[in-house]
Amino acid sequence: MQRQFDIFVGEAPDVLAVHWGWLIALGVGLAALGFVAIWRARAATLISVGFLGALLLLGAVSVLVFAFSLAGYWTEFFIHVLWAILVGIMGLILLTRPAISAEAITLVLAFYFIATGLLGIGFALSSHIESEWLYILNGLVSAVLGCLLLVGWPLSGLWAIGLFIGIDLILKGGAIVALGLSLRAISE
Numbered sequence: 098m099q100r101q102f103d104i105f106v107g108e109a110p111d112v113l114a115v116h117w118g119w120l121i122a123l124g125v126g127l128a129a130l131g132f133v134a135i136w137r138a139r140a141a142t143l144i145s146v147g148f149l150g151a152l153l154l155l156g157a158v159s160v161l162v163f164a165f166s167l168a169g170y171w172t173e174f175f176i177h178v179l180w181a182i183l184v185g186i187m188g189l190i191l192l193t194r195p196a197i198s199a200e201a202i203t204l205v206l207a208f209y210f211i212a213t214g215l216l217g218i219g220f221a222l223s224s225h226i227e228s229e230w231l232y233i234l235n236g237l238v239s240a241v242l243g244c245l246l247l248v249g250w251p252l253s254g255l256w257a258i259g260l261f262i263g264i265d266l267i268l269k270g271g272a273i274v275a276l277g278l279s280l281r282a283i284s285e
Contacts, residue, residue, distance in 0.1 A: 118277070120274070120276055120277030120280065121277035121278065123277075124270040124271065124272070124276075125274060127266050127270030129270075131262075131263045131265070131267035132263065132267065134266060135259070138256035138259035138263065139255050139256050141258070141260075141263060142254075142262075143199065145258055146198050146199045147191065150187075150188045150193075150198070151188065153188030154188035154189065154192065155188075156184055156188070157181045157182070157188055158181070158185075160177055160181040161177070161185075163177060199254045199255060200250070200254030200255070201254070203246055203250060203253055203254035204246075204250055206243075206246060207244075207250060207253075210242045210243030211239075211240050211243035211247070212243075214235075214236040214239030214242075215236065215240055217232055218232070218233055218240070219236075221233045221236065
């Protein structure tokens with residue numbers, strides 16, 4: 098059994114390595130999209146909130162369809178219908194009012210960053226783990242980021258989500274480019 102696994106692992110990079118160019122192109126494309134999202138952060142925010150609203154509406158329809166498959170279970174049926182209605186209302190609000198929704202989401206993110214930052218600092222100081230300064234630094238960055246969002250709110254709600262998405266796309270694109278370059282080295 099171990100021999101079969103070793104053969105599979107040994108052959109997988111060679112099979113993937115011939116496609117290194119596609120991975121680099123994908124990574125560069127994602128990074129470029131990330132730069133556009135940062136450049137047009139407000140538009141990226143509104144588009145992403147609208148997309149989230151559309152996904153919630155799709156989820157509401159799915160829950161509603163599932164509710165009708167619960168024939169004979171009235172309690173579960175009504176719970177699922179109620180859940181579908183609530184998710185549908187949220188999706189409709191996000192889709193029709195993306196600016197106000199983005200502000201609300203940003204406010205929740207600000208409190209989330211502050212809470213996780215303070216909890217991370219508390220964890221690092223109370224547990225005395227190795228390299229606790231990294232945990233403290235991570236907590237400080239999260240808390241400061243949350244405070245910055247909170248101080249700039251509600252205006253930060255119009256650009257913060259797009260900025261975060263842009264940064265995430267750039268980092269993911271860079272990681273995919275690095276993977277493509279490492280596969281290129283294997284193929285040579």
